[in-house]
Amino acid sequence: MKRIACVVIAGMLLAVRGLVAQNGTAPDAPLEFEVASIKEHPPDPSGRMESSMRTMPNGQMVLTNVSLRTLIGRAYPSRGSTQIFGVPSWADGKFYDVNVKANRTVSRDEQQQMWKALLADRMKLTAHYEPREEESFDMVFARTDRRLGPRMKPSTCTPPAPPAPGSAPPPPAQPPSGPLSGAEVMKRCNGFLSTANAVFAPHTTASAIAGFLRFGAGRQVIDKTGLEGFFDVEFSYSMPRPAGADAAPADPNDPPEFFTAVQEQLGFKLEPSKTQVEVLVVDRVEPPSEN
DSSP: OHHHHHHHHHHHHHHHHHHHHHHSSOTTOOOOOSEEEEEEOOOOTTOOOOEEEEEOTTSOEEEEEEEHHHHHHHHSOOBSOOOEEOOOGGGTTOEEEEEEEOSSOOOHHHHHHHHHHHHHHHHOOEEEEEEEEEEEEEEEESSTTOOOOTTEEEOOOOOOOOOOTTSOOOOOOOOOSSOOOHHHHHHHTOSEEEOSSEEEEEEEOHHHHHHHHHHHHTSEEEEOSOOOSOEEEEEEOBOOOOOSTTSOOOOTTSOOBHHHHIIIIISEEEEEEEEEEEEEEEEEOOOOOOO
16 A cells, blocks of 8 residues: 555656646746836926826736835735735835736736735735724715716726737837826726826726725725716815914815815715724835846
8 A cells, every 4th residue: 555655646746747847837836927117216306196007908007106005905905994004114205116917818816916926026025914993984875866976977988908818918018108197097998097186087986986085084985885887087175274374275276175075076975984804914025126
């Protein structure tokens, strides 16, 4: 019996070696992007803080002026909380331009594994989730008739089609020389643009809008509308004005403050709530190594 077992084990080892020799990688090799570049975004003399994420027709993803927290979120997506603990102080005020491309069409889960492998390689990132209860907002309809606001309309645009399975990938697309405007993002019907006080999101969902609103709300926003389908959203708001005699008078042309804008422009209201979430805790991360 021992001799038979040894023969079986030896045969299994030979089979694994054959796969490695044939494919060049072990069967459980981590998924990785074929092309990946991470560079620190140069300071903008104008002080603008515009960031964007776009997916090109060839599958290439272009992220412009994004924070370390945004990159970490690609590898470790939210499980109900916007909180990321353990981000080091050196990351404050630093933003990055990132280009990545897979050699084939990949699923969302595969893409997440690729981000995890990339950031582990370039930034030594390791992290884990921990359960907690947090204050949150429920996003519900502001009106009993469930009417949407004028800035949230059923989508009429068509996003770029992904490459057909098995087809030869088109050549890498050249990223634009500067950030796209909100109008350009809406015209392309792809990605989204978030500025200090505006969101441009074509062909998006209600749950994705709740995710965008968390930045202005300061806590997690849970979609309780039950809305289905896709929407084109252009949402703008003003930051809270400082109190005191020295504060400049409000400009009547400025958009309303955040919570009022949500109700007037989108047709929703945000009701205080609590939710059980999993927060992300960063164990280790370093500045990105050279590409």
